[in-house]
Amino acid sequence: MLNDLVALDLAGLQGQFTGRILADLGMRVIKVEPPGGDRCRAVGPFKDDVPDRESSLRFAFLNAGKESITLDIESADGREILLELAGRADVLIESHAPGHLAAAGLDHETLKARNPGLIVASVTGFGQYGPHAAFATTDIVAVATGGLMYISGAAGLPPVRPPETQGYYYASVFAAYGVLLALYARGSGAAGQAIDVSMQESIATQEHMIREAAFDGVAITRNGSQHKHTAPANIFACKDGHVFLFILAARDWARLLALWPDHPPELDAEELRPPHHRRAHVELINPLVEQFTSRYTKAELTTLLQESGIPCLPVNSPSDFLAQEQVLARDFLGEVSSPKLGTYSMPRFPALFNGERPPASGPPPSCGQHNTAIYGGWLGRSAAELELLAARGVI
Numbered sequence: 554m555l556n557d558l559v560a561l562d563l564a565g566l567q568g569q570f571t572g573r574i575l576a577d578l579g580m581r582v583i584k585v586e587p588p589g590g591d592r593c594r595a596v597g598p599f600k601d602d603v604p605d606r607e608s609s610l611r612f613a614f615l616n617a618g619k620e621s622i623t624l625d626i627e628s629a630d631g632r633e634i635l636l637e638l639a640g641r642a643d644v645l646i647e648s649h650a651p652g653h654l655a656a657a658g659l660d661h662e663t664l665k666a667r668n669p670g671l672i673v674a675s676v677t678g679f680g681q682y683g684p685h686a687a688f689a690t691t692d693i694v695a696v697a698t699g700g701l702m703y704i705s706g707a708a709g710l711p712p713v714r715p716p717e718t719q720g721y722y723y724a725s726v727f728a729a730y731g732v733l734l735a736l737y738a739r740g741s742g743a744a745g746q747a748i749d750v751s752m753q754e755s756i757a758t759q760e761h762m763i764r765e766a767a768f769d770g771v772a773i774t775r776n777g778s779q780h781k782h783t784a785p786a787n788i789f790a791c792k793d794g795h796v797f798l799f800i801l802a803a804r805d806w807a808r809l810l811a812l813w814p815d816h817p818p819e820l821d822a823e824e825l826r827p828p829h830h831r832r833a834h835v836e837l838i839n840p841l842v843e844q845f846t847s848r849y850t851k852a853e854l855t856t857l858l859q860e861s862g863i864p865c866l867p868v869n870s871p872s873d874f875l876a877q878e879q880v881l882a883r884d885f886l887g888e889v890s891s892p893k894l895g896t897y898s899m900p901r902f903p904a905l906f907n908g909e910r911p912p913a914s915g916p917p918p919s920c921g922q923h924n925t926a927i928y929g930g931w932l933g934r935s936a937a938e939l940e941l942l943a944a945r946g947v948i
Contacts (some may be wrong), residue, residue, distance in 0.1 A: 567678070901914075
């Protein structure tokens with residue numbers, strides 16, 4: 554979808570997924586790493602649990618399909634080379650602390666002077682300005698200050714850290730979205746734009762969390778897996794694992810009871826038909842429902858309830874997901890071969906275009922793998938120049 558466009562990816566963990574999304578869509582993405590390699594290469598897990606800068610599985614996922622060059626942008630020669638590259642690129646992605654690139658002589662105005670059409674996407678914890686802009690930020694800081702951590706966990710217990718690095722990924726998705734919009738605007742004659750993405754704000758876009766507090770002054774509390782407005786709407790045990798069962802409409806409640814012929818008669822009470830009344834009696838309903846779900850395997854219960862239009866699906870482990878017929882039928886996983894990592898499956902872009910999914914991104918690059926091709930072939934630097942730049946630690 555984005556063939557013939559080029560992005561320079563200077564981002565750390567906060568924004569590397571932005572470049573991965575663009576690479577999945579066909580853009581040529583050049584990972585600009587400091588000499589010695591991006592810090593993400595030192596982040597595990599590692600293939601066979603052996604730390605090595607070429608075997609980080611996190612780096613492999615975030616940088617699939619990219620090219621790699623090494624460049625010290627803190628040096629005068631490195632800054633000039635980056636400006637040369639920016640003059641030929643369409644997009645630059647970065648996640649340095651606000652003001653860092655400006656102090657290095659690489660602010661947006663300087664970059665625009667070299668290339669008026671260049672789109673610069675910056676991903677930081679709190680954005681480019683504001684009283685917290687200079688705060689050091691990791692993913693856990695974003696999910697804490699964005700409100701997600703406060704609502705994560707069980708009722709009556711302290712907040713817990715949400716799984717995965719959602720702050721990094723949410724912000725990266727919005728940055729990629731911003732790049733696509735800026736490319737669209739540029740196609741209508743607009744100049745390149747500076748895109749300022751805050752991890753905190755990206756987390757806060759989730760549906761109810763901030764909206765209810767902003768609209769009604771009502772703060773969402775921790776409910777674990779229990780839905781706030783209806784019951785049964787929770788995780789329930791089965792013979793071989795768990796399902797998530799969600800009953801909202803009165804007709805679905807009636808269908809569930811019809812499929813459960815020996816259900817306790819108190820569940821037939823008229824007052825339990827509306828969802829908010831069922832939610833008010835969740836302590837009665839959930840233990841009884843779990844007695845019913847525990848009779849079945851995940852697959853048996855899913856089939857039984859889905860055939861009656863009742864939302865119920867297994868809680869998949871990652872291994873369950875990889876083996877699920879739906880995932881295999883849609884060809885979501887692509888095979889990738891890497892000299893260092895071997896052959897493995899990689900998630901592909903989660904959207905189809907006219908029924909076709911973009912091809913799987915290639916393997917991650919080794920550190921500086923494309924120095925000669927880009928500096929020599931693209932910028933026209935001679936082999937002797939490259940040797941000198943390498944000896945001086947510029948590349």
